[in-house]
Amino acid sequence: MEIEIATVGGYEEVGRQMTAVRAGDDVVVFDMGLNLSQVLIHDDVRTEQMHSLDLIDMGAIPDDRVMSELEGDVKAIVPTHGHLDHIGAISKLAHRYNAPIVATPFTLALVEQEVDDESKFTVDNDLVEMEAGETMSIGSSGQVELEFVNVTHSVIDAINPVLHTPEGAVVYGLDKRMDHTPVIGDPIDMERFREIGREGNGVLAYIEDCTNAGKKGRTPSESVAREHLKDVMQSIEDYDGGIVATTFSSHIARVKSLVEFAKDIGRQPVLLGRSMEKYSGTAERLNFVEFPDDLGMYGHRKSVDRTFKRIMKEGKENFLPIVTGHQGEPRAMLTRMGRGETPYELDEGDKVIFSARVIPEPTNEGQRYQSERLLRMQGARIYDEIHVSGHLREEGHFEMLQALQPEHVIPAHQDLKGFSPYVDLCESQGYELGRDLHVTRNGNLIQLVE
Numbered sequence: 001m002e003i004e005i006a007t008v009g010g011y012e013e014v015g016r017q018m019t020a021v022r023a024g025d026d027v028v029v030f031d032m033g034l035n036l037s038q039v040l041i042h043d044d045v046r047t048e049q050m051h052s053l054d055l056i057d058m059g060a061i062p063d064d065r066v067m068s069e070l071e072g073d074v075k076a077i078v079p080t081h082g083h084l085d086h087i088g089a090i091s092k093l094a095h096r097y098n099a100p101i102v103a104t105p106f107t108l109a110l111v112e113q114e115v116d117d118e119s120k121f122t123v124d125n126d127l128v129e130m131e132a133g134e135t136m137s138i139g140s141s142g143q144v145e146l147e148f149v150n151v152t153h154s155v156i157d158a159i160n161p162v163l164h165t166p167e168g169a170v171v172y173g174l175d176k177r178m179d180h181t182p183v184i185g186d187p188i189d190m191e192r193f194r195e196i197g198r199e200g201n202g203v204l205a206y207i208e209d210c211t212n213a214g215k216k217g218r219t220p221s222e223s224v225a226r227e228h229l230k231d232v233m234q235s236i237e238d239y240d241g242g243i244v245a246t247t248f249s250s251h252i253a254r255v256k257s258l259v260e261f262a263k264d265i266g267r268q269p270v271l272l273g274r275s276m277e278k279y280s281g282t283a284e285r286l287n288f289v290e291f292p293d294d295l296g297m298y299g300h301r302k303s304v305d306r307t308f309k310r311i312m313k314e315g316k317e318n319f320l321p322i323v324t325g326h327q328g329e330p331r332a333m334l335t336r337m338g339r340g341e342t343p344y345e346l347d348e349g350d351k352v353i354f355s356a357r358v359i360p361e362p363t364n365e366g367q368r369y370q371s372e373r374l375l376r377m378q379g380a381r382i383y384d385e386i387h388v389s390g391h392l393r394e395e396g397h398f399e400m401l402q403a404l405q406p407e408h409v410i411p412a413h414q415d416l417k418g419f420s421p422y423v424d425l426c427e428s429q430g431y432e433l434g435r436d437l438h439v440t441r442n443g444n445l446i447q448l449v450e
Protein backbone atom coordinates (compact mmCIF):
# COMPACT_ATOMS: atom_id res chain seq x y z
CA MET A 1 0.00 0.00 0.00
CA GLU A 2 1.32 3.45 -0.90
CA ILE A 3 2.04 5.62 2.12
CA GLU A 4 2.58 9.34 1.68
CA ILE A 5 2.78 12.22 4.12
CA ALA A 6 1.93 15.86 3.41
CA THR A 7 3.63 18.28 5.80
CA VAL A 8 1.09 21.07 5.40
CA GLY A 9 1.80 23.44 8.29
CA GLY A 10 3.85 23.81 11.47
CA TYR A 11 7.10 22.72 9.84
CA GLU A 12 8.50 26.26 9.72
CA GLU A 13 7.05 27.57 12.98
CA VAL A 14 5.36 26.69 16.24
CA GLY A 15 1.75 27.17 15.25
CA ARG A 16 -0.68 26.30 12.41
CA GLN A 17 -0.03 22.56 12.71
CA MET A 18 -1.44 20.38 9.93
CA THR A 19 -0.22 17.04 8.56
CA ALA A 20 -1.96 14.59 6.24
CA VAL A 21 -1.19 10.89 5.93
CA ARG A 22 -2.30 8.95 2.85
CA ALA A 23 -2.61 5.17 3.10
CA GLY A 24 -3.66 3.88 -0.33
CA ASP A 25 -6.80 5.85 -1.25
CA ASP A 26 -7.53 7.04 2.26
CA VAL A 27 -6.24 10.26 3.76
CA VAL A 28 -6.36 11.30 7.41
CA VAL A 29 -5.60 14.88 8.43
CA PHE A 30 -3.97 15.49 11.81
CA ASP A 31 -4.59 18.97 13.29
CA MET A 32 -5.66 22.22 11.62
CA GLY A 33 -4.13 24.93 13.71
CA LEU A 34 -3.74 28.67 13.94
CA ASN A 35 -0.49 30.60 14.29
CA LEU A 36 -1.83 33.12 16.77
CA SER A 37 1.27 35.35 16.75
CA GLN A 38 0.70 36.04 13.04
CA VAL A 39 -2.76 37.31 13.97
CA LEU A 40 -1.89 39.25 17.13
CA ILE A 41 0.90 41.17 15.41
CA HIS A 42 -1.87 43.07 13.61
CA ASP A 43 -3.78 45.14 16.12
CA ASP A 44 -7.16 45.15 14.48
CA VAL A 45 -7.62 41.68 12.99
CA ARG A 46 -10.79 39.76 13.76
CA THR A 47 -10.30 36.31 12.28
CA GLU A 48 -13.98 35.31 12.65
CA GLN A 49 -14.80 37.40 9.60
CA MET A 50 -11.75 36.66 7.48
CA HIS A 51 -11.47 34.49 4.41
CA SER A 52 -9.18 31.44 4.44
CA LEU A 53 -6.98 32.68 1.61
CA ASP A 54 -6.24 35.96 3.40
CA LEU A 55 -5.36 34.07 6.56
CA ILE A 56 -3.12 31.74 4.53
CA ASP A 57 -1.36 34.78 3.06
CA MET A 58 -0.83 36.12 6.59
CA GLY A 59 0.79 32.82 7.58
CA ALA A 60 -1.94 32.41 10.20
CA ILE A 61 -3.45 29.12 9.01
CA PRO A 62 -1.95 26.18 7.05
CA ASP A 63 -1.70 26.57 3.28
CA ASP A 64 -3.64 23.42 2.45
CA ARG A 65 -3.37 23.77 -1.33
CA VAL A 66 -0.78 20.96 -1.28
CA MET A 67 -3.66 18.62 -0.37
CA SER A 68 -4.77 18.61 -4.02
CA GLU A 69 -1.54 16.76 -4.88
CA LEU A 70 -2.48 13.87 -2.59
CA GLU A 71 -4.32 11.21 -4.57
CA GLY A 72 -6.97 10.06 -2.17
CA ASP A 73 -9.98 11.21 -0.20
CA VAL A 74 -9.86 12.72 3.24
CA LYS A 75 -11.70 10.31 5.54
CA ALA A 76 -11.16 12.03 8.88
CA ILE A 77 -9.89 15.27 10.38
CA VAL A 78 -8.25 14.52 13.72
CA PRO A 79 -7.30 17.32 16.12
CA THR A 80 -5.04 15.93 18.86
CA HIS A 81 -5.92 18.37 21.65
CA GLY A 82 -7.65 21.67 22.28
CA HIS A 83 -4.80 24.17 21.88
CA LEU A 84 -5.44 26.77 19.20
CA ASP A 85 -2.29 25.91 17.24
CA HIS A 86 -3.96 22.51 16.68
CA ILE A 87 -7.68 23.35 16.29
CA GLY A 88 -7.75 27.06 15.44
CA ALA A 89 -7.99 26.66 11.64
CA ILE A 90 -10.76 24.05 11.63
CA SER A 91 -13.39 26.78 11.30
CA LYS A 92 -11.58 28.09 8.19
CA LEU A 93 -10.57 24.86 6.42
CA ALA A 94 -12.61 21.83 7.51
CA HIS A 95 -15.61 22.66 5.31
CA ARG A 96 -13.44 22.03 2.23
CA TYR A 97 -13.27 18.34 3.13
CA ASN A 98 -16.13 15.89 3.14
CA ALA A 99 -14.99 14.15 6.30
CA PRO A 100 -15.93 13.97 9.96
CA ILE A 101 -13.91 15.65 12.71
CA VAL A 102 -12.84 12.93 15.13
CA ALA A 103 -11.57 13.91 18.58
CA THR A 104 -11.76 13.24 22.31
CA PRO A 105 -14.74 14.79 24.17
CA PHE A 106 -12.99 17.89 25.60
CA THR A 107 -11.20 18.65 22.31
CA LEU A 108 -14.41 18.16 20.36
CA ALA A 109 -16.34 20.52 22.65
CA LEU A 110 -13.72 23.21 22.02
CA VAL A 111 -13.86 22.56 18.27
CA GLU A 112 -17.63 22.97 18.44
CA GLN A 113 -17.24 26.37 20.11
CA GLU A 114 -14.68 27.49 17.49
CA VAL A 115 -17.05 26.49 14.72
CA ASP A 116 -19.99 28.28 16.40
CA ASP A 117 -17.98 31.52 16.73
CA GLU A 118 -17.06 31.48 13.02
CA SER A 119 -19.01 33.98 10.95
CA LYS A 120 -17.53 33.56 7.45
CA PHE A 121 -17.86 29.83 6.82
CA THR A 122 -20.39 27.20 7.77
CA VAL A 123 -18.55 24.15 9.03
CA ASP A 124 -21.03 21.31 9.16
CA ASN A 125 -18.67 18.34 9.14
CA ASP A 126 -19.90 15.56 11.42
CA LEU A 127 -18.38 15.68 14.89
CA VAL A 128 -17.41 12.22 16.11
CA GLU A 129 -16.28 11.51 19.66
CA MET A 130 -13.55 8.95 20.25
CA GLU A 131 -11.81 8.30 23.56
CA ALA A 132 -8.19 7.41 24.24
CA GLY A 133 -7.75 3.65 23.84
CA GLU A 134 -10.43 3.39 21.14
CA THR A 135 -10.03 2.62 17.44
CA MET A 136 -11.96 3.36 14.26
CA SER A 137 -11.81 1.80 10.83
CA ILE A 138 -10.76 4.22 8.04
CA GLY A 139 -12.03 3.87 4.45
CA SER A 140 -13.45 0.72 2.93
CA SER A 141 -10.30 -1.37 2.45
CA GLY A 142 -10.62 -2.81 5.96
CA GLN A 143 -6.84 -2.47 6.25
CA VAL A 144 -6.50 0.99 7.77
CA GLU A 145 -7.35 1.80 11.35
CA LEU A 146 -7.13 4.91 13.51
CA GLU A 147 -6.23 4.56 17.18
CA PHE A 148 -6.03 7.14 19.99
CA VAL A 149 -3.25 6.63 22.56
CA ASN A 150 -3.58 8.56 25.82
CA VAL A 151 -0.86 11.19 26.37
CA THR A 152 -0.29 13.94 28.94
CA HIS A 153 0.01 17.60 27.98
CA SER A 154 -0.81 21.04 29.37
CA VAL A 155 -4.43 20.59 28.37
CA ILE A 156 -6.68 17.71 29.41
CA ASP A 157 -7.90 14.90 27.13
CA ALA A 158 -4.88 14.98 24.77
CA ILE A 159 -4.04 11.97 22.59
CA ASN A 160 -1.51 10.89 20.01
CA PRO A 161 -3.32 9.40 17.02
CA VAL A 162 -1.86 6.33 15.34
CA LEU A 163 -2.78 5.28 11.81
CA HIS A 164 -2.34 1.53 11.45
CA THR A 165 -1.61 0.44 7.86
CA PRO A 166 -0.43 -2.84 6.30
CA GLU A 167 3.01 -1.17 5.94
CA GLY A 168 3.25 -0.37 9.65
CA ALA A 169 1.95 2.29 11.98
CA VAL A 170 2.23 6.04 11.44
CA VAL A 171 2.41 7.69 14.87
CA TYR A 172 1.58 11.40 15.06
CA GLY A 173 3.44 12.51 18.18
CA LEU A 174 2.28 16.13 18.75
CA ASP A 175 2.08 17.41 21.68
CA LYS A 176 2.98 15.67 24.90
CA ARG A 177 5.06 15.34 28.00
CA MET A 178 5.68 12.02 29.75
CA ASP A 179 3.68 12.48 32.93
CA HIS A 180 3.24 9.53 35.26
CA THR A 181 1.58 11.60 38.00
CA PRO A 182 -0.73 14.05 36.22
CA VAL A 183 -3.13 16.12 38.34
CA ILE A 184 -6.13 15.28 36.13
CA GLY A 185 -6.60 12.18 33.97
CA ASP A 186 -4.51 9.07 33.34
CA PRO A 187 -0.72 8.87 32.98
CA ILE A 188 0.77 8.68 29.49
CA ASP A 189 0.19 5.20 28.02
CA MET A 190 3.84 4.21 27.44
CA GLU A 191 2.91 0.54 27.56
CA ARG A 192 0.74 0.95 24.47
CA PHE A 193 3.48 2.88 22.63
CA ARG A 194 5.92 0.03 23.37
CA GLU A 195 3.39 -2.52 22.09
CA ILE A 196 2.86 -0.52 18.89
CA GLY A 197 6.64 -0.51 18.40
CA ARG A 198 6.74 -4.30 18.58
CA GLU A 199 3.52 -5.51 16.95
CA GLY A 200 2.90 -6.26 13.25
CA ASN A 201 5.23 -4.36 10.96
CA GLY A 202 6.22 -2.00 13.76
CA VAL A 203 6.25 1.77 13.29
CA LEU A 204 6.76 2.98 9.73
CA ALA A 205 6.95 6.66 10.65
CA TYR A 206 7.00 8.85 13.72
CA ILE A 207 6.13 12.54 13.42
CA GLU A 208 7.51 14.31 16.50
CA ASP A 209 7.00 17.60 18.33
CA CYS A 210 10.48 19.17 18.67
CA THR A 211 9.48 22.11 20.89
CA ASN A 212 11.82 21.31 23.80
CA ALA A 213 14.21 18.90 22.06
CA GLY A 214 17.11 21.22 22.86
CA LYS A 215 16.53 21.00 26.61
CA LYS A 216 18.42 18.38 28.60
CA GLY A 217 16.85 15.86 30.92
CA ARG A 218 13.14 15.26 31.23
CA THR A 219 10.13 17.51 31.67
CA PRO A 220 8.79 17.39 35.25
CA SER A 221 5.28 16.19 36.01
CA GLU A 222 2.33 18.52 36.54
CA SER A 223 2.39 17.37 40.17
CA VAL A 224 5.77 19.16 40.51
CA ALA A 225 4.19 22.44 39.39
CA ARG A 226 1.34 21.75 41.81
CA GLU A 227 3.75 21.35 44.76
CA HIS A 228 5.63 24.49 43.71
CA LEU A 229 2.37 26.41 43.62
CA LYS A 230 1.32 25.02 46.99
CA ASP A 231 4.61 26.16 48.52
CA VAL A 232 4.25 29.67 47.12
CA MET A 233 0.65 30.02 48.25
CA GLN A 234 1.32 28.72 51.76
CA SER A 235 4.22 31.15 52.08
CA ILE A 236 1.82 34.08 51.61
CA GLU A 237 -1.05 32.60 53.60
CA ASP A 238 -0.83 35.29 56.31
CA TYR A 239 -0.75 38.22 53.91
CA ASP A 240 -3.85 40.31 54.52
CA GLY A 241 -4.02 42.16 51.20
CA GLY A 242 -4.64 41.30 47.57
CA ILE A 243 -3.38 38.14 45.90
CA VAL A 244 -4.04 37.64 42.19
CA ALA A 245 -3.08 34.60 40.08
CA THR A 246 -2.88 34.00 36.35
CA THR A 247 -2.31 30.91 34.22
CA PHE A 248 -3.20 29.43 30.82
CA SER A 249 -7.01 29.32 30.70
CA SER A 250 -6.93 25.97 28.91
CA HIS A 251 -4.71 24.47 31.63
CA ILE A 252 -7.52 22.95 33.68
CA ALA A 253 -5.19 20.98 35.99
CA ARG A 254 -3.44 24.20 36.99
CA VAL A 255 -6.69 26.11 37.47
CA LYS A 256 -7.89 23.25 39.67
CA SER A 257 -4.74 23.49 41.83
CA LEU A 258 -5.14 27.28 42.14
CA VAL A 259 -8.77 26.88 43.19
CA GLU A 260 -7.90 24.24 45.81
CA PHE A 261 -4.99 26.16 47.33
CA ALA A 262 -7.05 29.36 47.45
CA LYS A 263 -9.54 27.51 49.65
CA ASP A 264 -6.65 26.10 51.73
CA ILE A 265 -5.40 29.59 52.59
CA GLY A 266 -8.90 30.82 53.38
CA ARG A 267 -9.66 32.75 50.21
CA GLN A 268 -12.59 32.52 47.85
CA PRO A 269 -11.30 31.76 44.34
CA VAL A 270 -13.03 33.39 41.38
CA LEU A 271 -12.30 32.87 37.66
CA LEU A 272 -12.30 36.05 35.61
CA GLY A 273 -11.93 36.59 31.86
CA ARG A 274 -13.67 35.26 28.76
CA SER A 275 -11.37 32.32 28.13
CA MET A 276 -11.22 31.37 31.84
CA GLU A 277 -14.98 31.01 31.79
CA LYS A 278 -14.92 29.14 28.46
CA TYR A 279 -12.35 26.42 29.22
CA SER A 280 -13.15 25.82 32.89
CA GLY A 281 -16.88 25.92 32.21
CA THR A 282 -16.49 23.32 29.46
CA ALA A 283 -14.28 21.05 31.60
CA GLU A 284 -16.75 21.18 34.47
CA ARG A 285 -19.75 20.55 32.20
CA LEU A 286 -18.03 17.44 30.77
CA ASN A 287 -17.11 16.21 34.29
CA PHE A 288 -13.34 16.41 33.85
CA VAL A 289 -13.08 18.44 37.03
CA GLU A 290 -15.24 19.14 40.04
CA PHE A 291 -15.06 22.73 41.24
CA PRO A 292 -16.59 23.97 44.52
CA ASP A 293 -20.26 24.91 44.09
CA ASP A 294 -19.58 28.50 45.02
CA LEU A 295 -16.81 29.03 42.44
CA GLY A 296 -17.74 32.04 40.32
CA MET A 297 -16.74 32.18 36.63
CA TYR A 298 -17.28 35.45 34.83
CA GLY A 299 -16.39 36.26 31.24
CA HIS A 300 -18.30 39.37 30.27
CA ARG A 301 -16.76 42.73 31.02
CA LYS A 302 -19.74 43.92 33.05
CA SER A 303 -19.95 40.87 35.30
CA VAL A 304 -16.18 40.92 35.77
CA ASP A 305 -16.25 44.56 36.86
CA ARG A 306 -19.19 43.89 39.14
CA THR A 307 -17.18 41.06 40.76
CA PHE A 308 -14.13 43.31 41.21
CA LYS A 309 -16.36 45.91 42.92
CA ARG A 310 -17.71 43.26 45.24
CA ILE A 311 -14.16 42.10 46.06
CA MET A 312 -13.11 45.67 46.89
CA LYS A 313 -16.16 46.11 49.09
CA GLU A 314 -15.91 42.81 50.96
CA GLY A 315 -12.12 42.95 51.29
CA LYS A 316 -9.38 41.82 48.90
CA GLU A 317 -7.92 39.61 51.65
CA ASN A 318 -10.92 37.26 51.30
CA PHE A 319 -10.49 36.48 47.60
CA LEU A 320 -8.16 35.00 45.01
CA PRO A 321 -9.03 36.25 41.51
CA ILE A 322 -7.67 33.82 38.89
CA VAL A 323 -7.42 35.89 35.74
CA THR A 324 -6.29 35.88 32.10
CA GLY A 325 -3.15 37.72 31.03
CA HIS A 326 -0.17 35.46 31.83
CA GLN A 327 1.56 36.56 28.60
CA GLY A 328 0.76 40.24 29.11
CA GLU A 329 -1.87 40.15 26.36
CA PRO A 330 -3.00 43.79 25.98
CA ARG A 331 -6.71 43.07 26.36
CA ALA A 332 -6.47 40.43 29.07
CA MET A 333 -7.66 40.95 32.63
CA LEU A 334 -4.31 41.17 34.42
CA THR A 335 -3.00 43.72 31.92
CA ARG A 336 -6.14 45.81 32.46
CA MET A 337 -5.57 45.53 36.21
CA GLY A 338 -1.99 46.71 35.71
CA ARG A 339 -3.21 49.70 33.74
CA GLY A 340 -5.69 50.52 36.50
CA GLU A 341 -8.65 49.94 34.20
CA THR A 342 -10.60 47.69 36.56
CA PRO A 343 -12.24 48.46 39.91
CA TYR A 344 -9.64 46.19 41.59
CA GLU A 345 -7.00 48.43 43.15
CA LEU A 346 -3.53 47.05 43.75
CA ASP A 347 -1.69 48.21 46.86
CA GLU A 348 1.97 48.20 47.82
CA GLY A 349 2.92 44.60 48.66
CA ASP A 350 0.03 42.84 46.89
CA LYS A 351 1.05 39.54 45.31
CA VAL A 352 0.75 38.52 41.68
CA ILE A 353 1.34 34.84 40.87
CA PHE A 354 2.27 33.93 37.29
CA SER A 355 1.68 30.17 37.07
CA ALA A 356 3.05 30.23 33.55
CA ARG A 357 6.20 30.77 31.59
CA VAL A 358 6.65 33.50 28.98
CA ILE A 359 6.38 31.95 25.52
CA PRO A 360 9.83 32.80 24.10
CA GLU A 361 8.72 35.02 21.27
CA PRO A 362 9.50 38.75 20.94
CA THR A 363 5.85 39.89 20.96
CA ASN A 364 5.04 37.93 24.11
CA GLU A 365 8.25 38.93 25.83
CA GLY A 366 7.60 42.61 25.13
CA GLN A 367 3.99 42.53 26.23
CA ARG A 368 4.74 40.54 29.32
CA TYR A 369 7.55 42.92 30.28
CA GLN A 370 5.20 45.85 29.94
CA SER A 371 2.44 44.22 31.96
CA GLU A 372 4.84 43.26 34.74
CA ARG A 373 6.29 46.79 34.88
CA LEU A 374 2.82 48.27 35.24
CA LEU A 375 2.03 45.86 38.09
CA ARG A 376 5.33 46.61 39.83
CA MET A 377 4.74 50.37 39.50
CA GLN A 378 1.69 49.86 41.69
CA GLY A 379 3.79 48.03 44.26
CA ALA A 380 2.95 44.44 43.31
CA ARG A 381 5.32 41.62 44.29
CA ILE A 382 5.75 39.13 41.43
CA TYR A 383 5.97 35.33 41.73
CA ASP A 384 7.02 34.04 38.35
CA GLU A 385 7.46 30.77 36.42
CA ILE A 386 5.48 28.48 38.68
CA HIS A 387 5.11 26.12 35.77
CA VAL A 388 6.23 22.98 33.96
CA SER A 389 6.23 22.62 30.18
CA GLY A 390 3.78 20.42 28.30
CA HIS A 391 6.44 19.23 25.87
CA LEU A 392 9.06 16.46 25.95
CA ARG A 393 12.69 17.27 26.52
CA GLU A 394 15.71 15.32 25.23
CA GLU A 395 15.36 12.23 27.43
CA GLY A 396 11.64 12.01 26.73
CA HIS A 397 12.42 12.06 23.02
CA PHE A 398 15.04 9.37 23.52
CA GLU A 399 12.54 7.19 25.39
CA MET A 400 9.94 7.61 22.64
CA LEU A 401 12.45 6.51 19.98
CA GLN A 402 13.31 3.51 22.16
CA ALA A 403 9.65 2.61 22.64
CA LEU A 404 8.54 3.00 19.02
CA GLN A 405 11.73 2.06 17.08
CA PRO A 406 10.36 3.94 14.05
CA GLU A 407 11.69 3.24 10.57
CA HIS A 408 11.32 6.90 9.53
CA VAL A 409 11.32 10.03 11.68
CA ILE A 410 9.83 13.40 10.71
CA PRO A 411 10.58 16.34 13.05
CA ALA A 412 7.70 18.86 13.40
CA HIS A 413 6.31 21.73 15.51
CA GLN A 414 9.39 23.95 15.10
CA ASP A 415 11.45 25.89 12.58
CA LEU A 416 14.72 24.61 11.11
CA LYS A 417 16.73 25.90 14.04
CA GLY A 418 14.35 24.18 16.44
CA PHE A 419 14.65 20.88 14.56
CA SER A 420 18.42 20.71 14.90
CA PRO A 421 18.75 19.33 18.47
CA TYR A 422 16.24 16.61 17.58
CA VAL A 423 18.12 15.85 14.37
CA ASP A 424 21.30 15.47 16.47
CA LEU A 425 19.52 13.03 18.78
CA CYS A 426 18.17 10.99 15.86
CA GLU A 427 21.59 10.88 14.17
CA SER A 428 23.12 9.62 17.41
CA GLN A 429 20.56 6.81 17.24
CA GLY A 430 21.60 5.79 13.72
CA TYR A 431 19.14 7.76 11.60
CA GLU A 432 20.47 9.50 8.52
CA LEU A 433 19.30 12.81 7.13
CA GLY A 434 17.62 12.29 3.75
CA ARG A 435 17.40 8.51 4.19
CA ASP A 436 15.12 7.84 7.15
CA LEU A 437 15.24 11.21 8.89
CA HIS A 438 13.13 13.74 6.99
CA VAL A 439 13.65 17.41 7.80
CA THR A 440 11.12 19.27 5.73
CA ARG A 441 9.18 22.52 5.24
CA ASN A 442 5.53 23.45 4.93
CA GLY A 443 3.77 22.24 1.80
CA ASN A 444 5.88 19.17 0.99
CA LEU A 445 5.07 15.54 0.25
CA ILE A 446 7.13 12.63 1.55
CA GLN A 447 6.49 9.29 -0.11
CA LEU A 448 7.47 6.57 2.34
CA VAL A 449 6.13 3.50 0.50
CA GLU A 450 5.68 3.54 -3.31
Ligand SMILES: [Zn+2]
Nearest residue numbers: 081083153175
Ligand atom coordinates in the same frame (compact mmCIF):
# COMPACT_ATOMS: atom_id res chain seq x y z
ZN1 LIG B 1 -0.38 21.84 22.69
